Amino acid sequence: MSWTKTPIRGVLLDITGVLYNSGEGDGEAIPGSVEAVARLAASGTPVRFCTNETMTTRRRLVEKLRRLGFDIELDQVFSPVPAVVSELRRRRLRPFLVSHPDVAEEFADVVTMNPNAVVLADAGRHFTYEILNEAFRVLITNPDAVLFSLGIGKYYKDADRLTLDVGPFARALEYATSRKAEVVGKPAKAFFETALRDMGVEPNDAVMVGDDIVNDVGGAQKCGIRGVQVRTGKFQPGDERHPDVKPDAFVNNLAEAVDEILRKKEQA
Template sequence: MSWARKAIRGVLLDLSGVLFDGDVVIEGSIDAVARLSAAGVPVRFCSNETSIPHQAVVDKLNKLGFSVRAEQVFTPGPCVRKVLIERGLRPFLLVTKEAEAEYSSVQQTEPLNCVVLSDAQDAFHYQNLNKALKVLIECDKPTLIALGRGKYYREKGELNLDVGAFAKVLEYASGVKAEVIGKPEPTYFNAALDDMKVAAEDALMIGDDLENDVGGAQAVGIRGVQVRTGKFMPRDEQNPNVTADGRVANLAEAVDVILAQWTS
């Protein structure tokens, strides 16, 4: 496979759609991750999962049977919390109840001057979106932060609107451009590369989202491989904007190829 002809020195893995679907492990993924670790391949888990706090993501992975450390897992929540505190932003949080714990150290007193959108799921109802709009319109220097740019995701076999779709609604209504923290932003991928101490041209991103996983990685020089699990659709192969460096049936197949050429 052409994407593996050049040595791979580090691997970035998406979570939902690659390792699991909801609470169900995708066949072969636990063993695939274990084989990478056993071979000494640096691995980082890069997800836009924000419906639960970072530590809960780590706990979920380990409960499902993956063996991961907290520092290996990159999610947008901790990055957003740092930005909010450093910039003195007081957000209206359009997040799930579970995710609110991620922001317990952030000031949220009136008047609010920021809106944070994450995987809010059922909290994306009219009243909350309308409140978010009012915050953005009524303050002097409004800030809109979206934890990702995804259009939709697949969970338990069903497609669901993702945070990027709701960010577009608020951008249109308020005239405020969203700051995106998470995939496909270059800073997100570069942080994982820096942590692995691996150059972009020596790394591989494996994901099910053609635009945010594959396209985002390619934008910073990382090879991107799409799995035919999760949100993959056959039409992805004719996408006019993003062409994956390769496609595999699942993570296990990708790991077979990686380990065939791996030398520690």
């Protein structure tokens, strides 16, 4: 496999569709993924988990993953909500929130009165036309208002069904307001770079393993990171013929990717 010709000194992993599949209760770990993460840790290879999950807090997500058997620390997980909260504070912005109630605690200290920004996240069943329309009004009545989209994915796999992600709604607001969204999360370059800095690893020494060919694989490759796509999660057979993104490799699952990473490391 050519993607391991040069050493891999840091690994970025997507979570949903790579580590586990969502479903009833906590969902279920993808076979071999718990052991694969443990093997990476035992080898001393730095690992960070990069997710666009915005319907739960990092704390709850880590708790769920631990119940599924993963040994993961909170500070290993990078997600868009803490990142956008930091950006809101830095720029002293007051957001109108389109978000899931389960992440409300993350925004507890953020001023939301008289909004001059919109934060668009995956609100799940709490998303309504009325809420989107209110976000539109915030933007259209204030030419300086900022639109943040937490990720820009088209869809994701929820249990056994594909479900619209935040991207289509961000595009709707962009079209209606002639405003360009600032993306926080994958595939934004800054999101990947933050995780790399935390590991102390250069882009060409890292690999991103994900199930989203555009946001995981394509986003990583634009940063100079190798991108490997698993055939689990939201993977579709048509991904192998994607017109724009050509992964460095396709693997059947995370365990197969880790086998190759560690095999190459043992040979070094």
